[in-house]
Amino acid sequence: MQDIQDQGSHNDYNPQAVESAAQQYWNAQHAYEVKEDTSRPKYYCLAMLPYPSGALHMGHVRNYTIGDVISRFQRMNGKNVLQPMGWDAFGLPAENAAIKNNTAPAKWTYKNIDHMRDQLKSLGYAIDWSREFATCRPDYYRWEQQMFTRLMKKGLAYRKNAVVNWDPVDQTVLANEQVIDGRGWRSGALVEKREIPQWFLKITDYAQELLDGLDTLPGWPDAVKTMQRNWIGRSEGLEIHFAVENEAEPLTVFTTRPDTLMGVTFVSIAGEHPLALKAARSNPQLAAFLDELKHGGVSEAELETQEKRGMPTGLFAIHPITGDKLPVWVANFVLMGYGTGAVMAVPGHDERDFQFAHKYHLPIRQVIAVGGADYDPQQWQDWYSDKTRADMRVINSGALDGKNYREAFDFLADTLQASGKGLRRVNWRLRDWGVSRQRYWGCPIPVIYCPKCEAVPVPEDQLPVVLPEDVAFSGVQSPIKADPAWRKTTCPQCGGPAERETDTFDTFMESSWYYARYTSPGANGQVDERANYWLPVDQYIGGIEHAILHLLYFRFYHKLMRDAGLVKSDEPATNLLCQGMVIAETFYRENADGSKDWINPADVDIQRDEKARVIGALLKADGKPVQIGGTEKMSKSKNNGVDPQTMVEKFGADTVRLFSMFAAPPEQSLEWSEAGVEGMARFLRRFWREVITHVGQPDHPEVDPAALDAGQKALRRQLHETIQKVSDDFGRRHAFNTAIASLMELLNAVNKFSDQSDQGRAVRHEVLETMVLLLNPVVPHVSHALWQALGHPQRVLDDQPWPKADSNALVRDSLTLAVQVNGKLRGTIDVPANASKEEAEALARANPNVAAFLEGQAVRKVIVVPGKIVNIVAG
RNA sequence: GCCGGUGUGGCGGAAUGGUAGACGCGGUGGACUCAAAAUCCACUGGCAGCGAUGUCGUGUAGGUUCGAGUCCUAUCACCGGUACCA
Numbered sequence: 001m002q003d004i005q006d007q008g009s010h011n012d013y014n015p016q017a018v019e020s021a022a023q024q025y026w027n028a029q030h031a032y033e034v035k036e037d038t039s040r041p042k043y044y045c046l047a048m049l050p051y052p053s054g055a056l057h058m059g060h061v062r063n064y065t066i067g068d069v070i071s072r073f074q075r076m077n078g079k080n081v082l083q084p085m086g087w088d089a090f091g092l093p094a095e096n097a098a099i100k101n102n103t104a105p106a107k108w109t110y111k112n113i114d115h116m117r118d119q120l121k122s123l124g125y126a127i128d129w130s131r132e133f134a135t136c137r138p139d140y141y142r143w144e145q146q147m148f149t150r151l152m153k154k155g156l157a158y159r160k161n162a163v164v165n166w167d168p169v170d171q172t173v174l175a176n177e178q179v180i181d182g183r184g185w186r187s188g189a190l191v192e193k194r195e196i197p198q199w200f201l202k203i204t205d206y207a208q209e210l211l212d213g214l215d216t217l218p219g220w221p222d223a224v225k226t227m228q229r230n231w232i233g234r235s236e237g238l239e240i241h242f243a244v245e246n247e248a249e250p251l252t253v254f255t256t257r258p259d260t261l262m263g264v265t266f267v268s269i270a271g272e273h274p275l276a277l278k279a280a281r282s283n284p285q286l287a288a289f290l291d292e293l294k295h296g297g298v299s300e301a302e303l304e305t306q307e308k309r310g311m312p313t314g315l316f317a318i319h320p321i322t323g324d325k326l327p328v329w330v331a332n333f334v335l336m337g338y339g340t341g342a343v344m345a346v347p348g349h350d351e352r353d354f355q356f357a358h359k360y361h362l363p364i365r366q367v368i369a370v371g372g373a374d375y376d377p378q379q380w381q382d383w384y385s386d387k388t389r390a391d392m393r394v395i396n397s398g399a400l401d402g403k404n405y406r407e408a409f410d411f412l413a414d415t416l417q418a419s420g421k422g423l424r425r426v427n428w429r430l431r432d433w434g435v436s437r438q439r440y441w442g443c444p445i446p447v448i449y450c451p452k453c454e455a456v457p458v459p460e461d462q463l464p465v466v467l468p469e470d471v472a473f474s475g476v477q478s479p480i481k482a483d484p485a486w487r488k489t490t491c492p493q494c495g496g497p498a499e500r501e502t503d504t505f506d507t508f509m510e511s512s513w514y515y516a517r518y519t520s521p522g523a524n525g526q527v528d529e530r531a532n533y534w535l536p537v538d539q540y541i542g543g544i545e546h547a548i549l550h551l552l553y554f555r556f557y558h559k560l561m562r563d564a565g566l567v568k569s570d571e572p573a574t575n576l577l578c579q580g581m582v583i584a585e586t587f588y589r590e591n592a593d594g595s596k597d598w599i600n601p602a603d604v605d606i607q608r609d610e611k612a613r614v615i616g617a618l619l620k621a622d623g624k625p626v627q628i629g630g631t632e633k634m635s636k637s638k639n640n641g642v643d644p645q646t647m648v649e650k651f652g653a654d655t656v657r658l659f660s661m662f663a664a665p666p667e668q669s670l671e672w673s674e675a676g677v678e679g680m681a682r683f684l685r686r687f688w689r690e691v692i693t694h695v696g697q698p699d700h701p702e703v704d705p706a707a708l709d710a711g712q713k714a715l716r717r718q719l720h721e722t723i724q725k726v727s728d729d730f731g732r733r734h735a736f737n738t739a740i741a742s743l744m745e746l747l748n749a750v751n752k753f754s755d756q757s758d759q760g761r762a763v764r765h766e767v768l769e770t771m772v773l774l775l776n777p778v779v780p781h782v783s784h785a786l787w788q789a790l791g792h793p794q795r796v797l798d799d800q801p802w803p804k805a806d807s808n809a810l811v812r813d814s815l816t817l818a819v820q821v822n823g824k825l826r827g828t829i830d831v832p833a834n835a836s837k838e839e840a841e842a843l844a845r846a847n848p849n850v851a852a853f854l855e856g857q858a859v860r861k862v863i864v865v866p867g868k869i870v871n872i873v874a875g
Numbered sequence: 876g877c878c879g880g881u882g883u884g885g886c887g888g889a890a891u892g893g894u895a896g897a898c899g900c901g902g903u904g905g906a907c908u909c910a911a912a913a914u915c916c917a918c919u920g921g922c923a924g925c926g927a928u929g930u931c932g933u934g935u936a937g938g939u940u941c942g943a944g945u946c947c948u949a950u951c952a953c954c955g956g957u958a959c960c961a
Contacts, residue, residue, distance in 0.1 A: 051961055092960060164959070175959040223879055227956075230878050300957045304876040333876090337958095352876090430958095437959060507961070545955060547879075552958095580881095581954085612902035612919090613885040633954085662899070663887055667880095669954080671887055679899050685913095738889070741898035748898095818894040823942045825894050849928080863941050869893045873941050 013688035013782070015652025022784040023124055031796045032126045034082050036533040043079035044534045045071040046515055046573070048542030048550075049086045052112035052134075053093055056119040058582040058634055058672060059543070061644045062660045065778075066579060066736070067541050068125045069661060072777035073730045074538075075126070076802040082534055084518035085120065085127045087113050089136035090442045090507045092175060098441075099475040105441040106469035109136060119645055123653045124781055126798065131521045135510035136441075140517065142464030143526035144509055145446040148435075149457035150564065152447075156202045159455060162434055163272075165297045166194035170476060173438040179297040193294045195272075198436035198503070199445060203556050207232055207428045210555055219575030221667075224547045231548050233429025238413055240344065240422045242267060242317035244275070244328070251275060251317050251328065254339035254427050257387065258416075259408035260346040262397035263367035265357065267317045268310065268331035270341040276330045279313040286311055286330065293332055308333050308356055320421040321398075331356060339427055348375065349384040369395045433553065435506045440478035442504025443467070450491035450498040459492045465500065478502060511550060512557035515540075515572060527566050537573035544578040544667070551576070577734055580669040582660075584640040586629035587617055598639035599626050602646075602674075631671055642672050654779035655681045661736040661778055684782055687747055687775075691768050691786045700761035705808060712763045713809075715753050719767045720809040722746045726774045727802065736778070743774060765790075770803045819844040820871040821853040829870075837864040844870040 026032065036042075047067035050060050064085075071083040087109075094105035101108065113134055120127070133140050151157040165174040169187035173196075178185045203210070211232050214225045237256035244251050251267060269276055271293040280287040289311045296302060310331040317326045333352060334343055347357030347364040357364050366375035370383045371391045383392070387405040394400040394408045403411060416422025436445065444465040446458035458465055468486065471479035480486045481502040491498040513526070519534040520527040536558075542550075558572035587604045588596040599619060604626060607616040617626050634641045647656045658680040664670040708716065722742050729739035750767045753760070769790050776783035776797050788794050812833050817840060819827045827847040831840050841862050844850055850872070857874040864870050 048961095053961090088961075173959075176957095177960045227879050231957085233878095298959085301876080304957085306876090434958075439959085506959070511961080543955090543961090544880080545961080548956060549958065550961080583954095606901090608885075608902070610903075611885060612900095614901095659899095665888085668888090669881090673887065673900070675900050676887065682914095683899085733891085737887095738898080741889075744898055816894085820894085820942070823893095823940095828894065861941060863893090865893060869942085871893080871941055 011689065011692050013685045015654060015684075015781070018785045019122075019124060019653055019781040022781040023121070025784070025794060026124075026126075026796065029796055031798070032083065033128050033130050034080060036530055037080045038533075040078060040080040042534060043071075043074040043081045043539075044519075044537045045074065045081060045083050045539045046518075046537045046541070048540075048546065049088045049135075049511065049514055050116065051088045051091055051093070052109055052116055054097075054112050054115070056116050056644050058642055058644055058660070058670075060116075060120075061123065061656060062579055062582055062666075062670060063541060063543070064120065064123065064125055065657045065660050066577065066666050066734075067539075068123075068127075068657075068780075069730065069736060069777040070539055070541075070734075071126050072780060072798050073802070075798040076773070076776065076800060077731070078801070081126075082518070083125070083127050084131045085125075085129065086132055086514055086518065087116075087134040087136075088507065088511050088514070089113065089134040090504075090510060092177075092439065092441075094441045095439065095473065095475065098473040104469060104471055104473060106136065106471075109134075109441075122645070122648055123657065126780070131518050133514075133517065133521075135443075135507075135514060136467075138464040138466050141443040141510065143517070144443055144505070144513065145458070145463050145465060146460055147513075147526060147560065147564065148505075149446055149460065149463075151201065151560065152455075152457045156205065156560070157199060157435075158202070159197050159199055161195045162198045162200075163193045163195050163298050164198075164438070166192045168192055172476060174297075176297060176299040179299070179302075182296045182302070190295055191297050193296070193298055196438075198434050199447075200432040200434050201556075203433045203553075204428055204430055206556055206559055207234070207430050209559060210430075210552065213555065213571055217571060217574070217576075220573075221576060221578055223544075224551065224576060224578060227547045228552055231430065231552065235427050235429070237425060237427060238409075238416065238422050239340070239425045240320060240416060241420075242320060242326070242344070245316045245318065245325070247275070247315070251342055252340045253342045253344045254425065255344055256427075257346070257349070257384070257405075258412040258422075259387070259394050259400065259403070259405050260349050260367050260384075261321065261344070261412060262394075262400060263346040263348045263365045264319060264326060264344040265347060265363040265365055266327045266329055266345045268329050268334045268343050268345050268353075268356070269313070270334040270336040271330050271332065272336040273330075273334075273341045275315065275328065275342075276313060279315055279328075283314055286313060289330065293330075303335065304333070306332065308352065308359070310356060310360060320416060320419075327362070329356075329360070337431055338429065346384075348377070351380055351382065351384070354380045365396065367394060367397050367400075369393050433506075433508075433556070435509055436503040437506055438478070439504055440467075440471070440473065440480060442507060443509065444480070445501040445503050445505060447501040448489055448491060448498045449501065450494060450496060452496060453491055453493040453498075455501075456491060456493050456498070462492070467504070478504075508550060508553045512553045513561065515554075516558075516561065516567065525566075526561065526564075531566065532568050535567055536569045536571055539575045539577065540573035541577045541579065544580065547578065577666060579666045580664065581633045582672060583631050583633050583669050584642060584672045585631050586638045586640045587626045588629050589619075589626055596629075598629075598637070600639050601642065601672075633669075634672070642674075647677065651677055651681050652684075652781075654782050655684060658684065658740065658779055662740045663737070665737050666734055683744060683747065684779065686751065687771070688782065688786065690747065690751060691772070691789055694761075694764055694768055695789055695791070697756075697761060700765060701758050703762045703766055704759065707759055708763070709759075711753070711755060712759055715749055715767065716763050716809050717812070718746060718749055719763075719770060720805040723770065723774065723803045723805040724810070727805070730777065739774075740778065743771060746771060773797070773800055773803050776800075815867055817844070817867070818869045819847055819850050820869060821850060822873055822875065823871060826850045826853050837866070840864050840866075840870055841872075844872065 045067055047063045071081050075081040089109050094109050097108050098105045165179050167174050167184035167187055169189035179191050235256045238258045239254050241250035241252050271290050280290050310329045313328045315328040317328050345353040347353040348366045349368050364377045368383050394403050400408045413424050444467050446465045448456045487499045489498055489500055516527045516531050519531045561567045585601055587599040603620050605618045609615050617628050619626050632638055659677045725742045726739040729735040772783045772786045783797055787797055814830045814832050817829050827849045829843045831843055854874055859874045861873040
């Protein structure tokens, strides 16, 4: 009660006091700690866990505010809501920071977690902190290690060679991110490709299920599902065997276009293809070329954009139908990792083959005709992708002539299969998941190498394999690789001397199952039966940049857990929301050498002309101009980051939360604008003042709907329309920005409403009290304080029922219709709500401006859309 | 290169095939003030007009429709991902 007095007596909104009071109350009540409760529907709301990079950034604030709004909204709608938080604590940045600051990655990480936890708490999120964990703790990753050893036993984890970026100067493996223009980021050395043995998970065994599962996820964005479908890349085609002159083994290619088989004029193979390696042994020129292909990084973007180059191997393949001799070429655009590492080249109907044939003067044959048109072998035409066109026919192909794609495909499949030269096959673009990383700060891979028994999984009673945290870290070599004492162990099978695996897991391993661990804190196992109460996640929220990798591994791992009997559902999350980035303007000054000094937006004043157009910017410190560099993602490199903590200290958490929900719809990028933030602070102050002024007035009776005058009715109708809109915007559309806009309109309306009669004050009370509830998910501290100011006892407002619109209050007597003549707006008319189409048309024709446009013209057609529009077509 | 997305006033954005620009920011004018801040009031897409109103206008070029920011085709620019950043 003390609090009510204190806050109620202040006419001005004081965010600091309001926020600390509300947060203290929630903490004391343990308001957001939840348990399984079968009497209420559960709702698991999860925002992707943060990497503890050092400080919260605006992207985090946006992510967790979206989650918090949804969580509180669902709780007010009667759900048992779980909103957890944790730390994706392993990763490369900790190693980089360790080198830079000469500290251990673990120490740096824990310090960041402590700092960022405080920052998150200051934003007042309804998080169950009792479930918090960091993924770098052995009591988390031991279960990941256990799962891996079980997958080894099931044959779902295996070891094979794979290519990595190798820095020949630093003698280290580089991440793709660390390769810049083909060079190592620290050494500047030209990067090379190198094959090393690595562990893989057989995600391809689940390719079909991962593809089909997308059809069971109506709550996921289509963009994400399309990207995943394309990434998985199921294609039906033929494997065709080409005999090779003087070779025992045939060369096998995969093609989705066997109908073009008679157009094949050469065969292209990858540089790593065994046939290429063999040919190079007796061909120094080819060996030199293969060596050259080893330069550069391994990323797909780099491989696919490099200049197309090739060299003949001197070998010849035999065309399976004609028996023609076809030269076998090494081509740098053929990837060993896709299909068989060899493709039949059809330069007449494939653009890449076409360019390659032109460059190296290889023959081009037309075997497809579209619309009977002749092909110009000098000019590329995309008939290849037109395989389903009705008028597409195979030509110049003997027995295939006149067939369409499907007919030619089936004919060849049958013919080649009968002669043992080919096979129908489904090929996937998806590759198995390589989980080995040659790094220190990650979960140790629980494998022991024994000279006799080879790779042996660490027995479960010896888990976890603990990563030492108190280490010196130089960056060149992993401390566990460098430490013979850590490496040396005995073989669990034969008891002989053996060595531990020193590679660690890809950090996507930790983030693939954290959502399940939140449901089972303290479980003696990866999860326990509580998982099946909470899972699947009802709403998952995270950046669109995770559309493929994380979200695919996340789905895959859930299926692994299901098949291990740990969870019952097939998919980990039923609904997914992908938020956009947080961006801000950039400012800079150019130095004499052309380099740029980036200036933080907080240090700049914007100059405008009399029409409010931006004409320049001045540095506050010296009043001199700076260049405007465009709006970009907040980053250290462009110095355009805005610190959430500074904003919270200056405006309060509610204002920051309100702005990040108002400035853009969640899926779009959000431009940070301090002036915009001030606008939100202005709104909260006006709302505060409106409520405080109202409670200072005399008592009022209950609203009596029958006794309301037109003005009172109108305001009350707007209130109930707003309830409808906000409920739909929060619950279904996730259009938080328009929900808040409608609440601003309602505040503008109640602010103009000067009616001091009994019923006037009663309606105003209903409006303000309802607004406090509608705003609670977004600005919970303000709502907490104003709820008390309105005369209620202090309580967890999320337990108040969400307002329901009163259908009687929504009734309108008349509607406004737009009237068009020939599709152009010529006026508006007010019609009774129950007016017929004929009455609406008559009123429309009676409108003077409409009549003027109709004069002298014959009306040919009238379209009346009830409640919306009348369009009169004349002429 | 490939896959996915976005493009609307001075700016962020609204409009779920039916009145383009809600709401907010910025700006202009005014009130209050010794002054400033805060607050309040009015106006604010371009062009023409005192106004009523007309006209143009949603990256660009076409198309479908009574009606297109929204659907279709092509094209340009930017953003995300591209398997070892997370």
